[in-house]
Amino acid sequence: GQQLNQSPQSMFIQEGEDVSMNCTSSSIFNTWLWYKQDPGEGPVLLIALYKAGELTSNGRLTAQFGITRKDSFLNISASIPSDVGIYFCAAFTGTASKLTFGTGTRLQVTL
Amino acid sequence: ETGVTQTPRHLVMGMTNKKSLKCEQHLGHNAMYWYKQSAKKPLELMFVYNFKEQTENNSVPSRFSPECPNSSHLFLHLHTLQPEDSALYLCASSQEGQGTDTQYFGPGTRLTVL
Numbered sequence: 001g002q003q004l005n006q007s008p009q010s011m012f013i014q015e016g017e018d019v020s021m022n023c024t025s026s027s028i029f030n031t032w033l034w035y036k037q038d039p040g041e042g043p044v045l046l047i048a049l050y051k052a053g054e055l056t057s058n059g060r061l062t063a064q065f066g067i068t069r070k071d072s073f074l075n076i077s078a079s080i081p082s083d084v085g086i087y088f089c090a091a092f093t094g095t096a097s098k099l100t101f102g103t104g105t106r107l108q109v110t111l
Numbered sequence: 112e113t114g115v116t117q118t119p120r121h122l123v124m125g126m127t128n129k130k131s132l133k134c135e136q137h138l139g140h141n142a143m144y145w146y147k148q149s150a151k152k153p154l155e156l157m158f159v160y161n162f163k164e165q166t167e168n169n170s171v172p173s174r175f176s177p178e179c180p181n182s183s184h185l186f187l188h189l190h191t192l193q194p195e196d197s198a199l200y201l202c203a204s205s206q207e208g209q210g211t212d213t214q215y216f217g218p219g220t221r222l223t224v225l
Contacts (some may be wrong), residue, residue: 031212031213033213033214035216040199040221041218041219042113042115042202042203042217042218042219043201043216044113044216045113045213045214045215045216088154092212095207095208096142096207096214097142097144097159097161097166097167097205097207101153102153103153104153
């Protein structure tokens, strides 16, 4: 089946630092999504990418849809304590019912 | 607030109990999903409903029984569960066929089976 390899698995950073995480696959996808999940809550959509090469920002977050359609990255600039959580990449081709999720990157921010 | 609500938020049940999880989406979407999220595991898709018809059942044990009475509501009926079924159960919805499909998640129900 299709798999998304997400890295790193976890990150410990200081407040104010920039963060970068990525997702790769051996399969081609037409849509890449990035979600954040707080403890005990459902994933919340951060950024959706629909075109290869697309670079999209949402506040301090920036994500790119890789030109090969097999990868995506998420950057967070000037991290703050509320950025703590698990970040998931997800991707599909065709319909969202075929969504595949990465294993998540756990982000911890220290003061 | 994502437009997808789930009740209850927390549920503790014995192995012989019967309970139901409820999901409601206020987004006008035509597809709804049940996922299971266990600690340190990727999200596992359980069921997909598209226009109220079940289109996917990912080898889920029969002790989990979904019901989709209309495109806004989705239930997961639980009976004779096992302790390993304890997990966060997430509902999601999407609008299929628009070319910009995205799944929106509810807050989840934290289920503990004793």
